[in-house]
Amino acid sequence: MKLPNGYGGIVKLSGKRRKPYAVRVSYLEEQPDGTIKRKRKYLEFFTKRDSALAYLAEYNNGSVVSEHQKYTDVPTFAEMYEKWKKYRCSLKNKPGAATWKNYDIAFSMYAPVHSKKIISIRAQDLQDCITAHNSKSRSTIGNMRAIVRGMWNYAIANEYTENDITQRLVFEYTDSDTPVHTRFTDAEIALLWNSLWSINNVDIILIYIYTGLRPAELLEIKSEDVHLNERYMIGGMKTAAGRNRIIPIHEAIVPLVEYRLKQQRPYLITNKYGNMYTRAVYTASNWITVMKKLNLNHAPHDCRYTFASLADNVCMNETSKKIIMGHAVSNKSGTAFKTGGSGDVTQSVYTEKTIPELVNEVNKLPISFV
Numbered sequence: 001m002k003l004p005n006g007y008g009g010i011v012k013l014s015g016k017r018r019k020p021y022a023v024r025v026s027y028l029e030e031q032p033d034g035t036i037k038r039k040r041k042y043l044e045f046f047t048k049r050d051s052a053l054a055y056l057a058e059y060n061n062g063s064v065v066s067e068h069q070k071y072t073d074v075p076t077f078a079e080m081y082e083k084w085k086k087y088r089c090s091l092k093n094k095p096g097a098a099t100w101k102n103y104d105i106a107f108s109m110y111a112p113v114h115s116k117k118i119i120s121i122r123a124q125d126l127q128d129c130i131t132a133h134n135s136k137s138r139s140t141i142g143n144m145r146a147i148v149r150g151m152w153n154y155a156i157a158n159e160y161t162e163n164d165i166t167q168r169l170v171f172e173y174t175d176s177d178t179p180v181h182t183r184f185t186d187a188e189i190a191l192l193w194n195s196l197w198s199i200n201n202v203d204i205i206l207i208y209i210y211t212g213l214r215p216a217e218l219l220e221i222k223s224e225d226v227h228l229n230e231r232y233m234i235g236g237m238k239t240a241a242g243r244n245r246i247i248p249i250h251e252a253i254v255p256l257v258e259y260r261l262k263q264q265r266p267y268l269i270t271n272k273y274g275n276m277y278t279r280a281v282y283t284a285s286n287w288i289t290v291m292k293k294l295n296l297n298h299a300p301h302d303c304r305y306t307f308a309s310l311a312d313n314v315c316m317n318e319t320s321k322k323i324i325m326g327h328a329v330s331n332k333s334g335t336a337f338k339t340g341g342s343g344d345v346t347q348s349v350y351t352e353k354t355i356p357e358l359v360n361e362v363n364k365l366p367i368s369f370v
């Protein structure tokens with residue numbers, strides 16, 4: 001009787017042996033450079049073939065997978081991502097740190113399948129994750145496409161699976177000219193202030209609104225980079241202008257930031273266990289909960305739009321606004337900044353702005369809405 005693929009085999013060894021029947025399986029071994037090699041190993045030896053078959057059946061535990069791979073050894077989606085990541089980083093033409101940061105964000109959007117064995121994932125499982133984020137931009141969805149296609153190409157090449165379930169996936173996104181963000185209204189901001197301390201985590205939303213930070217930026221700010229006495233913190237990402245910038249702290253949110261610092265955790269914003277949030281997990285487990293309790297319909301990035309709108313309404317100094325929002329490039333000492341874009345005559349002109357000046361500008365934002 002021919003055993004099914006992936007089950008292993010019984011080999012009768014040559015010569016006169018007391019236990020001539022060997023149970024043999026093959027396995028995949030990852031090399032230091034991320035490549036995979038197939039190897040064989042003998043598990044046990046028996047005097048009778050029936051005994052060897054019984055042992056093999058128990059070894060497989062009823063789970064037959066392709067290419068002699070025991071089910072318990074099949075990597076999960078999360079484990080496969082790490083294997084693919086290690087392999088890509090071993091190549092000469094490897095993605096840069098900024099690209100990996102974006103890939104990691106895209107990976108977090110597949111959270112529902114992280115713990116699933118890769119051979120158990122169906123195309124619809126991936127499609128559900130992609131569809132759930134179809135309001136995202138073309139670049140975000142492009143990153144979601146890049147990692148699953150890369151992972152499955154790697155998995156097939158290294159014989160973890162035979163089927164490429166990513167080929168027929170539909171990657172829909174929202175065009176950049178389609179408005180997906182709306183600012184919090186004055187009444188909604190007032191509601192946030194009135195709900196402070198009575199509804200958990202409203203303070204985080206107010207910190208977002210009064211700093212203008214991008215969703216992922218606030219989550220990555222370390223407590224050691226918060227200088228409360230001087231009323232500023234250091235953080236930011238995405239562009240050269242946005243990384244490691246000075247973010248002034250509005251006087252009204254000082255108690256909110258102080259409350260977070262008193263928890264003495266590595267990051268300013270953490271979950272109840274003290275661990276750092278990813279953007280996707282924060283949105284799913286924290287943000288949406290608060291929105292439902294307040295009967296609001298906003299995305300985290302709306303806070304940044306709200307900051308910009310409030311800044312315009314109070315005629316905040318344009319250079320200061322660009323610096324705070326990460327649209328200005330600092331000099332080496334961090335005391336002067338370039339602003340503007342291509343074609344802007346101010347692009348090559350440095351403008352002096354001190355931290356107290358930035359704090360004064362951000363304090364123009366109102367906290368009382370009638």
